[in-house]
Amino acid sequence: MIGEDVDQEFKDLFVEDAAIRLDRMSEQLLELERSPGTAELLTSLCREAHSLKGAAGMVGFHDVASVAHALENPLQEVLLGEREVDGTLVDALLAGVDGLRAVVAVSPADPARAARSAVEVIARLAAIAVPKGSPAVRPADAVHNVPAAPISTPRPVEVATMQIALERLDEIDRVVGESAAAHLRVGRLISEEYDADPESVAEYRELARLLTALQELTIRARMVTLSTITPNLHRAVRDVARAGAKKVRWIVDGGETEIDRKILELLLDPLIHLVRNAVDHGIEKPAERLAAGKPAEATVRLTARQRGSEIVLTVADDGHGIDVARVKAAAERSGMDVSGLSDRDVENLIFTAHVSTATEVTEISGRGVGLDVVRANIERLRGRAEVSSRPGQGTEFTVTVPITLAIVECLLVESGGQRFALPIASVLSLLPREAREQRVAGQPMLTVGDSAVPVSDLASTLELGEPDAGPIVVVSGAHATHAFRVQRLVGHRDLVIKGLGGLLPRIGALGGAAIEPDGSIVVVLDPDGLIESARGARSVGPATPRAPVQMPTIMVVDDAITVRELERSILERAGYRVRVATNGQEALGLLQSEPSDLVLTDLEMPVMDGIALTETIRKHPSMGRTPVVILTSHDSDAERRRGLEAGANAYIIKSGFDQQRLLSAVEQLLLGGRS
Amino acid sequence: VEVLFLQVDQELYALPMGFLREVIAQPRVTRLPTAPAPILGLVNVRGEIVPLFDVAALLGTGRIPTTAFAVVIEIEGVRAALAASVVPESGEVDQRAGEARQSEARGVYSHGDRFATLLDPAATLAGAHR
Numbered sequence: 001m002i003g004e005d006v007d008q009e010f011k012d013l014f015v016e017d018a019a020i021r022l023d024r025m026s027e028q029l030l031e032l033e034r035s036p037g038t039a040e041l042l043t044s045l046c047r048e049a050h051s052l053k054g055a056a057g058m059v060g061f062h063d064v065a066s067v068a069h070a071l072e073n074p075l076q077e078v079l080l081g082e083r084e085v086d087g088t089l090v091d092a093l094l095a096g097v098d099g100l101r102a103v104v105a106v107s108p109a110d111p112a113r114a115a116r117s118a119v120e121v122i123a124r125l126a127a128i129a130v131p132k133g134s135p136a137v138r139p140a141d142a143v144h145n146v147p148a149a150p151i152s153t154p155r156p157v158e159v160a161t162m163q164i165a166l167e168r169l170d171e172i173d174r175v176v177g178e179s180a181a182a183h184l185r186v187g188r189l190i191s192e193e194y195d196a197d198p199e200s201v202a203e204y205r206e207l208a209r210l211l212t213a214l215q216e217l218t219i220r221a222r223m224v225t226l227s228t229i230t231p232n233l234h235r236a237v238r239d240v241a242r243a244g245a246k247k248v249r250w251i252v253d254g255g256e257t258e259i260d261r262k263i264l265e266l267l268l269d270p271l272i273h274l275v276r277n278a279v280d281h282g283i284e285k286p287a288e289r290l291a292a293g294k295p296a297e298a299t300v301r302l303t304a305r306q307r308g309s310e311i312v313l314t315v316a317d318d319g320h321g322i323d324v325a326r327v328k329a330a331a332e333r334s335g336m337d338v339s340g341l342s343d344r345d346v347e348n349l350i351f352t353a354h355v356s357t358a359t360e361v362t363e364i365s366g367r368g369v370g371l372d373v374v375r376a377n378i379e380r381l382r383g384r385a386e387v388s389s390r391p392g393q394g395t396e397f398t399v400t401v402p403i404t405l406a407i408v409e410c411l412l413v414e415s416g417g418q419r420f421a422l423p424i425a426s427v428l429s430l431l432p433r434e435a436r437e438q439r440v441a442g443q444p445m446l447t448v449g450d451s452a453v454p455v456s457d458l459a460s461t462l463e464l465g466e467p468d469a470g471p472i473v474v475v476s477g478a479h480a481t482h483a484f485r486v487q488r489l490v491g492h493r494d495l496v497i498k499g500l501g502g503l504l505p506r507i508g509a510l511g512g513a514a515i516e517p518d519g520s521i522v523v524v525l526d527p528d529g530l531i532e533s534a535r536g537a538r539s540v541g542p543a544t545p546r547a548p549v550q551m552p553t554i555m556v557v558d559d560a561i562t563v564r565e566l567e568r569s570i571l572e573r574a575g576y577r578v579r580v581a582t583n584g585q586e587a588l589g590l591l592q593s594e595p596s597d598l599v600l601t602d603l604e605m606p607v608m609d610g611i612a613l614t615e616t617i618r619k620h621p622s623m624g625r626t627p628v629v630i631l632t633s634h635d636s637d638a639e640r641r642r643g644l645e646a647g648a649n650a651y652i653i654k655s656g657f658d659q660q661r662l663l664s665a666v667e668q669l670l671l672g673g674r675s
Numbered sequence: 676v677e678v679l680f681l682q683v684d685q686e687l688y689a690l691p692m693g694f695l696r697e698v699i700a701q702p703r704v705t706r707l708p709t710a711p712a713p714i715l716g717l718v719n720v721r722g723e724i725v726p727l728f729d730v731a732a733l734l735g736t737g738r739i740p741t742t743a744f745a746v747v748i749e750i751e752g753v754r755a756a757l758a759a760s761v762v763p764e765s766g767e768v769d770q771r772a773g774e775a776r777q778s779e780a781r782g783v784y785s786h787g788d789r790f791a792t793l794l795d796p797a798a799t800l801a802g803a804h805r
Contacts, residue, residue, distance in 0.1 A: 178721040418706060462708035500707075500717075503755050503800055504726050507710050513717055513724050521705040521717045521724055533709065 008209075010569075011108050014059045014562035018104045021048045025071075025097050029090055036085035046075045047559075047604055052100075054602075054633035054654050055560040061107045063118035067100045070125045092128040096121060166261075169221060176218050180211055184519045215496070222262070223403075226304045226313075227255035229268050236272045237300055240279040247286055247297040248279055254304035259311050263381055263401055267313075270374045270385075274315045274397050275300060277371070282319035282395045292392065294318065307586060311403055316396040321389035322347050347387050351375040386593075408497050410514075410524065412490035413473060415457075416464025419522045421495055421514065422473065424577075426527035428481060430489065431472040446483060448474050456534040457485040462509060477528040482535070492572070497524050509533045552670050553577040553594075557587040557601040557613065558631075563654070567600060567631070570659050571666070584608030588616060595623050598670055600662075603632035603643065611646045618647035627669035631662070676768050676784075680791060681746055681759045683731040683739045689768050689784060689791040690757070694748040698763055702727070702745040702756070712738065713803055718745050718756050727756040730794065733802040734777045750797050757796075768793060 025048050032041050049072040056064035074093065077083045099121030107114040186207075187198035198204045230252050241248040259267075278300050283289075286296040303314045324343050331338050331349050338346060351371050375385045383401035402408075410421035429448060437444040437455055445452045453474060457467040461484065468487045475482055495514035500507070511526030554576050558564045568578045579596060581587035585608040587599065599617065603610040614628045629650045630643045643651050650665045678689035679698075697720070704716040704727055713732035717724050727745055731737040742758040749755075768784035768791060775782050779798040783790050 174723060176722075178723075180722050182721075416708075418708075464708055498724050500724075500726065503753060503803065504707075504714060505711065505803060507707060509709055510707060513705070515719055515722065515724065519719055520703060521719055523705060523707060523717070 008108075010562055010566050011059050011061070013565055014055055014061065015104055015108060017055065017561040018052055018064070019101070021052055022097055022101050022104070024048060026094060029093050029097065032085055033087070033090045039079070042075060042079050044606070046072060046079060047606065049075065050604055050633065051560045051602075055562040057633065058563055058566055058654055061104070061114070063111070063114045064100065064104055064107055067096070067103050067118050067121050067125075070122045071096045071100065074125065074128065089128060092125060096125045099124070164221075169218070172218050172221070176211070176215050180215070180515075183207055183211055219260075222260055223258040224261045224264060225255060226257045226259060226264070227252070229264060229271070230255055230302065232268060233271055233275050233302060237275050237279055240276050241283075244280060245285065246279060246283055248283060249297050249299045251299060251301040252303075253301065257304040257306055257311060259304075259401070259403055263403075266377065266381055267399070267401065270377045270399065271302075271313070271315070273371075273374050274399070275302070278315055278317040278319070278395065278397075282317040282321075284320055292320075306403065307400075307581065307590070310400050313399045313401070314396055315399075316394060318394040321391045321393060321395055322350065322387070324391075344388060347389055350387060351385060408495055408524075410493050410495050410497075411473065412493050412522065413458070413486040414488045414490055415462065415468050415486045416459035416466060417487070418464065419490060419516075419520075420458070420462075421493065421497075421522050421524045422475065423511075423524070423527065424492065426475050426477065428474040428476045431474065431483070433469065433471045433485075435472050446472070448481070448483065451481070453481050453483045454535070455483040455485060459487070461530065461534045475527050475531060477531045479528070480531050480535070482531040484530075484534070495522070495524065552597040553579060554666065555587055555591060555596040555599045555601075556580045557582075557584060557599065557605070557610070559583055559602065559605045563602065563631075567662070570662060571600075574663050574666075576666070584610065584613030584616070587613055591617070591623055591626075596626065598627045598629065598666060600629045600631055600666070603630055603639065610648075611642055614643070614646040614648050629662075629665055629669065676793070677765070678768055678791075678793070679746065679763050679765050680786065681730065681757060681763050681794075682761045683729070683758065684737055684760055686731060686736055687786070687789055687791040688730055689786070689793045690746065690748065690796065691794070692765065694750065694796050696747040696749050696754065699745040699747065699756070700743070700762075702742060704742055704745075711803065715739070715742060715758055720745075720747050720754065720756065723754060725754045725756050727758055728800060728803060730757050730799065733799050734779060734792070748796055750800070755796075755800055 025045060028041050028045050028048075032038065032045070035041070049068050053065045053068035053072065056062070056068060071093065074083070074089060078085055078089070083089070099117065103114050103117045103121060106117065187204060190196055190198040190201060190204060234250050234252075237248055237250045240246075279298075283298040283300070284292070284294075289298065290296055299318050301314075301316045303316070305312055324346050327349055328338050328346050331346070331352075336349070336352075338349070341349075351374070371385075378385045378399055378401065381401050383399060385400075386398045387395060388398070389395035409424040411424050411427050412419055412421050414420075431446070431448075435446055437446050439445070440452065444455045446455050447453075455472065457469070458464075458473075459466060459468045468485045470486050470488045472483050472485050473489075475484060493516075497512045497514050500510065500512060508529040509525055509532075510523055510529065512524045513521050514524060516522050554571050556564055556567045556571070556578055557580070558567070559582050564580050564582070568580060571578050579590055581590055583605040584601070587601070588608070590596075591599070599613070601610040601613055608616075610630055610632070614630070617626055617628060618624055627649045628647065629652060630648045631652045631654060632639070632643075633654045640651050649669050652662060652665060676689075677692040679692060679695050681688040681690055699718065699720065702718045704718055706716045707714055707726075710716075713729050715727040715729050718727050719725075725747060727742065729739045731739055739758050739760060741760070743761060744759040744763060745756040746759055746763055747754060747756045766786060768786050770785045771782055772785045772790055773783045775792050777792075779795055779802060781793040781795050784793050785791075
């Protein structure tokens with residue numbers, strides 16, 4: 001079992017995740033009381049209990065798993081029509097949820113007390129069992145017949161908010177930074193004065209943990225909800241609609257989504273541009289809409305949701321869609337070769353400078369600024385912008401940005417004796433030092449996937465002297481791909497990146513800097529600037545298309561954050577690149593924009609479950625052969641058969657889960673797929 | 676005027692005391708590749724990343740051979756560090772001895788038997804952008 005040696009962070013993550021699920025269950029139970037016949041509510045409640053059980057088992061909280069199981073039973077009975085929903089049942093289930101909350105709360109620190117509490121909660125739930133006698137439930141390692149102290153069940157209070165001056169937050173950031181530095185000094189003191197490894201001192205480790213938590217909290221304190229800017233967008237929609245004599249309904253979905261205040265500020269302009277564009281170019285006049293059989297009033301909908309460490313925003317209208325032929329014509333006029341491009345690719349050309357400015361510029365949304373500027377602004381936030389449209393039905397712009405700019409996963413390399421960080425998102429692949437270069441018209445090139453990519457050495461590009469002769473990092477910028485030889489690879493690191501500040505001029509290849517745990521500073525390279533520097537003096541060659549990713553990428557799909565993060569950490573430690581999704585549909589969306597080499601999915605999830613996901617992948621023309629591994633808490637033969645029949649390549653059970661089994665299954669499937 | 680004397684190689688500069696925050700001995704400097712000469716790199720000042728400048732290079736009077744001390748200053752809430760060759764000492768400049776050759780400096784002052792260029796930190800650092 002993995003449970004015993006699970007990192008503390010996953011236990012913490014579980015506690016956080018469980019709190020959200022339990023709140024949701026309480027709400028759903030209250031709703032169930034009002035409308036007892038709702039099957040959806042029941043399935044959702046069962047799923048929450050089930051997910052809790054699975055995640056608890058994985059982090060080794062077996063008492064929590066037992067209580068979750070005991071909660072699941074009566075719900076199953078209702079679902080099967082064996083019992084009615086009444087006040088007594090809802091009372092008992094609510095008490096059970098509160099009891100489970102208490103068990104979760106004490107599990108990390110006091111397992112014995114958790115076990116006692118679990119026995120009591122389970123006993124109370126068993127008391128309401130239907131007479132025919134449901135299977136006896138007992139906690140896995142619980143001490144029996146111990147009269148426990150009454151469990152306190154703190155209810156969450158409503159979220160209270162207060163305003164705080166930004167300078168104060170900055171001040172807190174600074175002090176947190178100073179504390180981290182002081183912590184390192186204490187570490188040095190311990191090793192110098194007492195000749196001891198600071199990491200062996202429990203108090204020192206505890207302080208480190210607290211400081212990290214504090215740092216995360218300060219980052220979280222900078223988050224604001226999307227709804228802080230939606231009034232501005234609503235106003236823009238209204239103004240443009242009035243000016244064009246159009247009727248538009250404005251809808252916001254996910255206004256409560258949280259995002260870094262700085263990013264949101266920088267997103268405002270691009271979003272305003274997109275909604276104005278939607279009303280002005282996308283939506284028809286009322287008469288035209290009526291003639292097309294659409295309601296006179298059009299809809300512009302802004303949706304926002306979190307997907308892993310990213311926020312996905314869409315601006316969708318139900319207007320006439322993008323005129324692909326016209327975009328094509330505009331692109332051709334500006335000298336582009338559009339033959340062989342799909343309609344989707346053509347649509348996305350509206351983000352390129354010549355095309356966006358060549359299409360009709362109206363006084364309202366055009367203002368001489370094209371969608372190319374929108375895209376550039378979003379890319380500056382390490383985000384991306386895409387568009388898709390259906391003729392006659394509407395256009396949807398999708399903007400994806402990181403939740404916070406602060407923490408970026410980076411690859412650390414050494415060049416010219418100095419360490420540098422590269423945002424991992426820009427690293428296409430890594431090649432061994434032996435990779436063969438070939439000189440083409442004086443420029444060393446090498447093959448990456450199907451394309452030839454120019455190679456430079458990082459030290460020379462950065463004017464650091466002696467050329468590097470080590471392994472190769474293939475870097476993909478917004479417009480070009482370039483390979484760099486480095487001295488050596490150091491590893492992965494999550495870095496809190498800071499800008500270089502206003503006192504310094506912009507230095508092309510450099511994007512920022514971050515402080516390493518030992519107090520040293522690592523310079524973060526800017527992929528686009530770096531590529532530009534490398535190509536600088538030379539004649540600029542044609543931009544190479546994005547080559548396929550070489551490091552195996554695994555898509556992890558699970559609605560429980562604990563499971564997701566646990567799997568992510570195991571896989572990343574083994575060297576894989578990992579992307580995550582919370583349900584099948586989200587996973588499909590991500591896979592369609594960029595395929596993964598393997599999919600690891602849970603079975604039961606909201607929106608789209610693992611079976612449906614597996615089936616959809618199998619039927620898909622291009623990713624039909626992607627290996628799928630199902631990891632679930634169901635261990636019945638029927639479920640296993642269902643999973644394998646849907647086309648899964650492997651089926652792993654959470655309760656018997658160990659890292660090695662997962663890794664060897666993944667490794668075998670990846671090797672099989674490549675041969 | 677109360678100042679901190681900052682020696683860069685053989686030249687002496689005077690920094691008005693109000694700008695001074697702290698002095699770091701033997702700072703660990705992270706080079707910024709491809710940066711202009713007056714930008715020596717970055718230093719970690721209690722968890723904050725602060726750029727380190729060579730005053731001599733900014734004023735076009737030479738280059739500092741090695742950074743022995745970093746003088747951390749603050750201009751309108753923004754921190755920067757100035758490199759010094761020997762331990763900076765506080766003192767007073769007494770007598771204005773003449774105009775400085777650079778418009779970014781406030782003038783040349785005497786200090787005992789030596790002369791020091793009185794710095795205008797904001798104007799001097801703006802030179803890094805040129």
